[in-house]
Amino acid sequence: MALLDHSGKILQTNSLFSFLLPAPDPQGRNIREILRKPEFVAALTREEEITVYLDPSWTGRGHLEVRLIPLAERKVLLLKDVTRIRQMEVSQRDFIANVSHELKTPLTAIAGYAETILEESQDEIISHSARVILKHSERLTKLIRNLLTLSSLKGHLLEEKILLEAVVLQSLEAVTSLAREKQIKLTFKGKGQVFLRGKEDLLVQALINILENAIKFSPPGSKVELTTETEGPWIKITIADQGPGIPEEAKERIFERFYQAGRDRRQGAGLGLAITKEIITVHGGCIWAENLPSGGAAFHIILPAIP
Template sequence: MKVSRRYVDSSSFKMALLFTILLSASAAILCYFLIEFGRRDFLRETEAAIDIEISMLSSFENTEEQLLPYIQRRAKDDAVVRFRYENQKGVLLGGSVDPMPEHIQKITEGVLGFDLLTAHGEQAFAAKIHTFEDGSRILVARNVHELIASYERLIHLSWLIMMLMLVVVLVSFGISHFVVSRINRIAATAQNIVETGDLSQRLVIDSRWDDLSNLSEVLNGFLAKIEDLMNGVREVSNNIAHDLRTPLSGLRGDIEALKHRTVHEEQIDTLLSDVDHILAIFHALLRIANIEKGKRSQHMVEVDLGRIIQDVAELYEPLAEEREIRFDLRTSGNVTIKGDGDLLFQLFANLVDNAIKFAPEKSVINLSVGREGQFVVVLIQDQGPGIADDEKEKVFKHFYRGDASRSTPGNGLGLSLVRAVAGQHKARISLDNASPGLRVRILFQPYQ
């Protein structure tokens, strides 16, 4: 069952919308508390300062005689505070607030607000009125112009924060919708692959700047590798069935022919040869599988590639002399690496064996080991027909045999083992046309 694309998009949109709503609510609450706490601090500070003044004034016993000198002195000492002292009838007795402001507003319970003319123009004042026992009243006012300016700046800052948070909300909505939709799309593709078994499907990549696109690219490479491995398993299975069918059919026919007959030693040798051929195929497959799984990695030690190449040349020299083929062996510099000597011997032996098979009689096979920059390089070059460009990658597959090798003995696993050993040693192997012949080039990391 395929996952509906509409359902995936709807789900990602809902999740992104929920995230946006939560972020918007958080921004609104933050701005509210900034403004409300600023207003409360402004009122608390102003009212506390006025209450201190009134507390001082209410402590005087002889109200008029003590108040007037105090008011004059305070007016000189502190330009922020102003007074208006009047009798029961509202006649001014002292202070600088004269006349009484016309436009008075209530800021909060018991606190009034109005504007007064100062040296810097009209500015805002907050005031409270205290009535004495004799019925006279005094208005204590404080200049709150700077406090109001600070409070307005706080409001502007709060709105700026709100606008920035709105931008963050919109960007977050886009990012969250993008991220969730990509994740859901990856999940939908993965689920579809699981349900259908179609490994040819790939994740859609419509951008290159985000990490999810990089992840999708890695997953596509992962899927391609799995698909290639699965195809390789199927191909190997088919090749095994094809390669074993002929010897098994022949073996069965030979055994069938021996029924009710006297068995000669030569016939037993023939049957054993067929069985050994089949066992050799399975042994090669198991050997390649063990190498690819890294089961021999614990045998890595310092080895001299020049010595190994020389041993391989000595082993195959009698076979080469039968066809009048000569080895041209050259080694130079420090050519030691960290590796498995037995596996490396098998690698070079397979390559030299192939070179002898395809090299013409009375030709030369060049074997060289040396340093090239930071690498140790091994070159094996023959003068045979070479390999077509479209077959250079295929020859490393299990049981693959090109047109030129169908008439030669072998089971098509030699170069598969070569690649497995090279991979075990983190070496790079390439095949180049030498005109004539084939040049095999292997680059190893030197021994550290």
């Protein structure tokens, strides 16, 4: 632990500080000299709370969690060794990857045979059975893909410069066919070139998950609207639908893994919104949902913008 003044100068440390973070004689130095991560320095300047993760290339030892907490006239820096947690996460990812690989091969074969039956069979009962097989094999394939995505996100900090509009347009393009099938109108409102740091394909996936959810639970002929705006150093993305809204008892749980809100939502595995939250969190943002007074639900995402 370390106590900093408003400028980032180290006023006091405990005995573990220099052991965890390679910083000889830290007292009196500015934390910017020791921890040069751009997102950390930016949060220090803006007087914001932030948590960053350092790998062995930074610490020379193990994985470290660094949390900055601004107080009235001081700042507190908390260090936590998360090496064992990272090792367990690697083991978990390896296990999921191995199991997923073993499952993908038979699922591909099952789907292939089901498609062949659909193409060649003249019997409606057999064709119906093949469609059911194909539908559920596709669902399991998507579940495996989602599990792989979810397991790979923890603790990663991603630093590519991305144009927000490109993320939005790719997301809308990906769900256009689904919207057309349900006669849902997609609209987008946003202006100006806004940039953020992150990984483009992950942010696209996060928006797709919410858009698919909005389309899925919206009545035919309704509208799903995506808007973007800047609020100081932040980007706000809102996706609003005209569906039935979110059950009151589900509002606090819809981002949990495998949770499904209501009987009519049991068609998936309950991972889409959990993955979305992980993606947004790893990009330094937050996400929440609310019911609109006019009906329907709105999902709000806040992400840090960059100049």
